[in-house]
Amino acid sequence: MKKSCLFIVVAALSVATGTRAGDISGTITLKGTPPAEKSFEKSSDPKCGSAKGSTHHYVVGANGALANCVVSLKGLSGKSTGASAAPAVLDQKECEYSPVILAVQTGQKVMVKNSDPTLHNVHIVPGPGGNDEKNMAQGPNAPELPYTPTKAENFLMFKCDVHNWMYAWVSVFDHPYFAVTDKDGKYTIKGVPDGKYTLAVTHRKAAPAATPVTKEVEVKGGNITEDFTLEAK
Amino acid sequence: MAVKGTAALFLHMPSPQSNTWLHRFACLTAAATLVLIGIGGLVTSHEAGMAVPDWPNSYGYNMFLFPVSKWVGGIFYEHSHRLVATVVGVLVVALTRWLGGTPSRGPLAAIGLSEFVAGLALLRWLPEWKAAGYFLNGIGAVVLLAALAWVRIEPARRPLPQLGWVAFALVQIQGLLGGLRVVLVRDEIGIFHGVLAQLFFVTLSAIALLSSGWWEKSRQTLIGPVPPPGEPQRASGILPWVLVGTTALMIVQLVLGATMRHEHAGLAISDFPLAHGKLWPAMDQASIELYNQQRTEVVGVHAITAFQVRLQMVHRIVALLIVVGVAASAWLALKKPGSTGVSPARTRLTMFWAGLVLAQALLGAATIWTNKAADVATAHVLVGALSLATGASLCIIACRNLTFARRTADSLEAPFGARPSATGLKS
Numbered sequence: 006m007k008k009s010c011l012f013i014v015v016a017a018l019s020v021a022t023g024t025r026a027g028d029i030s031g032t033i034t035l036k037g038t039p040p041a042e043k044s045f046e047k048s049s050d051p052k053c054g055s056a057k058g059s060t061h062h063y064v065v066g067a068n069g070a071l072a073n074c075v076v077s078l079k080g081l082s083g084k085s086t087g088a089s090a091a092p093a094v095l096d097q098k099e100c101e102y103s104p105v106i107l108a109v110q111t112g113q114k115v116m117v118k119n120s121d122p123t124l125h126n127v128h129i130v131p132g133p134g135g136n137d138e139k140n141m142a143q144g145p146n147a148p149e150l151p152y153t154p155t156k157a158e159n160f161l162m163f164k165c166d167v168h169n170w171m172y173a174w175v176s177v178f179d180h181p182y183f184a185v186t187d188k189d190g191k192y193t194i195k196g197v198p199d200g201k202y203t204l205a206v207t208h209r210k211a212a213p214a215a216t217p218v219t220k221e222v223e224v225k226g227g228n229i230t231e232d233f234t235l236e237a238k
Numbered sequence: 239m240a241v242k243g244t245a246a247l248f249l250h251m252p253s254p255q256s257n258t259w260l261h262r263f264a265c266l267t268a269a270a271t272l273v274l275i276g277i278g279g280l281v282t283s284h285e286a287g288m289a290v291p292d293w294p295n296s297y298g299y300n301m302f303l304f305p306v307s308k309w310v311g312g313i314f315y316e317h318s319h320r321l322v323a324t325v326v327g328v329l330v331v332a333l334t335r336w337l338g339g340t341p342s343r344g345p346l347a348a349i350g351l352s353e354f355v356a357g358l359a360l361l362r363w364l365p366e367w368k369a370a371g372y373f374l375n376g377i378g379a380v381v382l383l384a385a386l387a388w389v390r391i392e393p394a395r396r397p398l399p400q401l402g403w404v405a406f407a408l409v410q411i412q413g414l415l416g417g418l419r420v421v422l423v424r425d426e427i428g429i430f431h432g433v434l435a436q437l438f439f440v441t442l443s444a445i446a447l448l449s450s451g452w453w454e455k456s457r458q459t460l461i462g463p464v465p466p467p468g469e470p471q472r473a474s475g476i477l478p479w480v481l482v483g484t485t486a487l488m489i490v491q492l493v494l495g496a497t498m499r500h501e502h503a504g505l506a507i508s509d510f511p512l513a514h515g516k517l518w519p520a521m522d523q524a525s526i527e528l529y530n531q532q533r534t535e536v537v538g539v540h541a542i543t544a545f546q547v548r549l550q551m552v553h554r555i556v557a558l559l560i561v562v563g564v565a566a567s568a569w570l571a572l573k574k575p576g577s578t579g580v581s582p583a584r585t586r587l588t589m590f591w592a593g594l595v596l597a598q599a600l601l602g603a604a605t606i607w608t609n610k611a612a613d614v615a616t617a618h619v620l621v622g623a624l625s626l627a628t629g630a631s632l633c634i635i636a637c638r639n640l641t642f643a644r645r646t647a648d649s650l651e652a653p654f655g656a657r658p659s660a661t662g663l664k665s
Binding site for chain 1: 292298531
């Protein structure tokens with residue numbers, strides 16, 4: 006709470022002293038041919054709707070546009086406005102998570118919704134030294150389950166052990182400067198204060214969290230465009 | 239009159255050592271445990287260990303009243319595992335009572351009452367431990383019932399009652415570990431749970447072996463000719479050590495395997511006989527990243543780490559050592575009884591062991607070739623349990639033979655109340 010207030014005061018002072026902010030946007034494309042996705046049966050639960058599903062590690066659109074990349078400013082901490090941010094929603098539809106990749110701030114609620122007529126368990130599995138591990142039951146039409154991450158963490162796993170093919174990844178940042186690429190590979194990080202930053206791109210397969218693809222950028226008011234090309238290995 | 243006769247028979251059962259029903263009951267309990275290990279293997283193979291987030295309830299229902307219509311996906315495996323575990327728990331309590339005879343009633347009553355009271359205390363004063371409280375209430379009630387059952391039985395011959403108490407302790411620890419793994423959400427507990435399950439199965443297999451008529455009657459056929467006084471027992475001196483060493487390696491392998499499975503990271507190495515295309519895989523950070531990038535996981539699992547790659551390599555090396563140990567045992571057992579001191583029955587059992595270990599090695603390879611297919615990985619767990627129990631049984635037989643031979647040589651009475659016969663063992 007104190008940190009949020011401090012950030013608001015700093016932001017207000019910045020405006021008062023003429024500090025500007027800009028947007029960083031761009032497109033991320035994939036070079037190379039990714040491994041084929043695998044299909045799986047959902048027949049162990051007849052209430053899952055569709056009988057078959059497929060993995061979606063690489064969601065590639067026209068001209069190699071790569072979805073589900075997480076773009077963020079690196080090295081920022083203590084600037085989260087998550088407590089006052091709108092909750093993010095993670096839905097379970099036809100026994101699959103939607104979206105598969107999500108990004109939130111520390112202190113921001115993630116509301117897990119069950120749109121299926123069947124039981125799920127929401128099992129949150131952090132990495133080493135990450136957030137709290139939790140396992141909660143969620144029946145059909147049950148109220149949304151809230152989860153509030155408190156630590157910055159790359160790709161915090163949400164999984165269902167009833168339907169073992171169901172999993173999603175939530176990246177948690179200690180600031181609001183991040184975005185996830187859409188199906189056209191596009192992203193926009195809004196309201197970045199002027200300054201020099203390291204822009205980092207992570208992707209579950211093409212750019213692991215330990216070795217993100219980075220670029221040095223400078224925001225001087227207005228918008229800047231930074232495109233990235235990741236490589237399928 | 240007939241009822242009175244039947245009741246008399248029921249209330250005063252014959253001595254366990256002459257009771258084939260005790261042996262059959264021990265076999266039934268061991269078989270039920272093997273089924274339980276199989277279902278437990280399916281739970282982990284399907285990544286379903288946390289599919290039912292509460293315990294001992296299931297999605298808020300009393301576990302015995304959980305509707306069958308809700309047994310879907312991973313719930314089916316986890317819930318079945320809990321129900322079969324309950325059956326095994328009851329069987330083991332009954333077996334302990336049977337083995338311990340009437341004198342076991344007192345300790346059972348004390349333990350059952352303590353557990354029941356401890357369960358009530360947890361429910362009353364430590365509500366955050368209420369799951370353990372319900373568990374203690376349930377198991378305490380079963381133990382109390384076993385103590386109250388007015389069946390007069392002579393205790394079995396040593397060490398069967400003692401083994402019964404070991405199984406009794408293990409089954410309760412196992413139940414508690416299984417439950418705590420769920421409510422405390424800790425993968426590490428799963429490793430202990432997996433290892434202890436197989437040690438528990440070994441204990442029950444030992445009870446089944448020692449309570450058998452075969453164990454009593456086959457003493458002469460089990461034991462080969464004893465060398466003349468002054469001549470060293472060459473082969474029979476080596477074989478027990480090979481058996482014990484190989485079985486000990488199997489326990490090490492079990493710990494390695496359980497750790498691999500409960501890391502929940504899928505296959506750390508996806509090829510065999512090579513490992514990531516090499517005899518010894520690279521484990522630097524860049525290579526580990528590449529392994530993670532190149533695999534297409536269907537199930538939500540952790541990323542591969544260098545530790546997991548190393549663990550699988552050690553598992554492969556220990557597997558090779560076990561194959562060598564079992565092959566050496568089979569070679570020693572196949573030698574002529576006159577020179578080895580090994581009976582045909584023991585030779586057959588050793589060859590069966592060798593067959594199991596060969597099958598186990600193939601299943602290990604198949605687990606990799608099928609990308610850890612749940613049924614293949616579970617078969618690997620099951621055959622592993624059978625191999626360990628067979629190895630332990632061979633060790634028990636070998637140790638008894640050595641003891642017999644030494645005692646016979648010293649003109650002492652054989653263990654377990656058996657006396658040396660006029661054939662083969664007479665010094």
